[in-house]
Amino acid sequence: MPLWLLATIVVVGLAAVALLTHLLGWSRARAFVDEAEAMRAWDREFSADPARRADLLPGGHAAVVHSVRGTGLVWTMGLDSTARPLEGARLQQTRRGLTIRFPDMAAPSVTLPLDPSERDDWHRRLQETLT
Amino acid sequence: MTDVSYPDVVTLAVPLFVAAILAEIVWIAVRGRDGHAGRYETRDALTSLLMGTGNVVSGLLLGFIAWGFFMMLWQITPLDLGTAWWVVVLCFVLDDLRYYWVHRFGHRIRWVWASHVNHHSSQHYNLTTALRQTWTGTFTFMMIVRAPLILLGFHPAMVLFVGGLNLIYQFWIHTEAIGRLPRWVEAVMNTPSHHRVHHGRNARYLDANYAGVFIVWDKLFGTFVAEDDREKVDYGLVHNLGTFNPLRVAFHEWVAIFRDVTRPGLTLRQRLMYAVAPPGWSHDGSRETSDQIKARHRAAPPGDAEGPGLARP
Ligand SMILES: [Zn+2]
Numbered sequence: 001m002p003l004w005l006l007a008t009i010v011v012v013g014l015a016a017v018a019l020l021t022h023l024l025g026w027s028r029a030r031a032f033v034d035e036a037e038a039m040r041a042w043d044r045e046f047s048a049d050p051a052r053r054a055d056l057l058p059g060g061h062a063a064v065v066h067s068v069r070g071t072g073l074v075w076t077m078g079l080d081s082t083a084r085p086l087e088g089a090r091l092q093q094t095r096r097g098l099t100i101r102f103p104d105m106a107a108p109s110v111t112l113p114l115d116p117s118e119r120d121d122w123h124r125r126l127q128e129t130l131t
Numbered sequence: 132m133t134d135v136s137y138p139d140v141v142t143l144a145v146p147l148f149v150a151a152i153l154a155e156i157v158w159i160a161v162r163g164r165d166g167h168a169g170r171y172e173t174r175d176a177l178t179s180l181l182m183g184t185g186n187v188v189s190g191l192l193l194g195f196i197a198w199g200f201f202m203m204l205w206q207i208t209p210l211d212l213g214t215a216w217w218v219v220v221l222c223f224v225l226d227d228l229r230y231y232w233v234h235r236f237g238h239r240i241r242w243v244w245a246s247h248v249n250h251h252s253s254q255h256y257n258l259t260t261a262l263r264q265t266w267t268g269t270f271t272f273m274m275i276v277r278a279p280l281i282l283l284g285f286h287p288a289m290v291l292f293v294g295g296l297n298l299i300y301q302f303w304i305h306t307e308a309i310g311r312l313p314r315w316v317e318a319v320m321n322t323p324s325h326h327r328v329h330h331g332r333n334a335r336y337l338d339a340n341y342a343g344v345f346i347v348w349d350k351l352f353g354t355f356v357a358e359d360d361r362e363k364v365d366y367g368l369v370h371n372l373g374t375f376n377p378l379r380v381a382f383h384e385w386v387a388i389f390r391d392v393t394r395p396g397l398t399l400r401q402r403l404m405y406a407v408a409p410p411g412w413s414h415d416g417s418r419e420t421s422d423q424i425k426a427r428h429r430a431a432p433p434g435d436a437e438g439p440g441l442a443r444p
């Protein structure tokens with residue numbers, strides 16, 4: 001098969017999958033409905049360090065989790081979720097909200113969309129857990 | 132025998148891959164509203180497809196290294212089995228045994244896992260997951276495991292041809308749309324059910340079912356775990372990724388190895404272990420290997436502590 005034909009099939013295929021799944025509504029990001037769901041998502045990642053309490057962020061796309069050993073963040077990834085301890089993370093306020101950078105190539109950063117009014121409050125609360 | 136050549140079957144199969152993926156999407160949309168036929172998510176599927184594309188590109192760029200190595204072996208071996216059909220069949224079966232061991236090393240040696248991890252990095256299990264293939268396979272040096280085949284007299288072109296067929300076989304088993312197949316098929320062949328287990332991050336499903344085409348290798352070498360209807364497979368990594376960026380998916384574990392190996396204050400042995408010990412090994416016990424995860428689950432809740440995949444080694 002000539003390379004140009006292969007490349008065309010790949011590009012058309014990628015576009016078709018993107019369009020079709022998007023039109024079917026499968027690109028809508030999941031949101032945690034409550035603290036309990038966020039805690040279950042945390043426990044799924046860190047079953048050896050279960051969640052004791054969670055604070056859901058506005059919008060439900062992330063939650064700060066207080067576990068037995070420390071504090072972490074659990075957030076939605078597409079229809080699923082992942083989580084990381086907050087130890088070693090850096091915080092930065094951006095135009096869209098608050099960005100958390102992890103020292104982890106596989107989970108580099110999460111931006112929590114927050115209104116300007118909520119930003120300072122969450123920045124302070126997260127900073128407290130880091131120090 | 133100088134000009135042995137076979138079609139590049141993986142390239143030829145690409146249109147079929149695309150058609151089957153579109154068909155699976157339509158099938159799930161029509162039949163699987165409750166999720167039992169599978170799930171798709173746009174960014175996840177695109178990442179998988181870009182990983183597959185990158186795999187083909189990396190083959191075009193780096194394939195000459197493995198090919199050069201194989202041709203060198205072909206020059207030195209006095210054996211030549213020819214190209215009869217039964218030689219191709221034998222080559223296919225032996226290459227599937229080769230696949231089993233390369234795949235097992237891929238889960239038990241962090242250096243090889245750094246390449247293979249990306250195949251497991253989706254939390255979905257659909258036909259696009261099959262195409263989520265490595266870009267860095269050349270750097271694992273696992274082409275060495277193919278050396279015996281070539282030294283035995285199987286032509287390098289034949290070895291690559293049957294390897295391509297093996298990869299194509301594994302495409303269709305990456306689906307939740309197929310439940311169980313007839314008993315004899317499940318007994319001999321790698322199937323969607325067996326391979327779902329392999330993609331599971333549940334303690335009991337870790338490090339199981341390394342087979343490519345024939346599941347018999349797992350039964351022979353003690354790594355077979357059957358899908359348990361009481362424990363739904365949870366797909367993905369023990370610690371799931373927080374990125375859809377294909378570059379990060381392709382290279383994150385290599386970077387993590389580099390960071391661990393170059394940590395200050397480690398002994399030479401500890402540095403080596405960070406590169407070649409099973410994934411999750413750490414010098415201070417701060418992480419868990421799959422064996423330790425299984426041990427913790429054996430110890431934890433009653434009722435969960437028995438059965439296949441959690442039995443004491
Ligand atoms: Zn694997």
Ligand SMILES: [Zn+2]
Pocket residue numbers: 250260261305326330
């Ligand atoms: Zn797979």
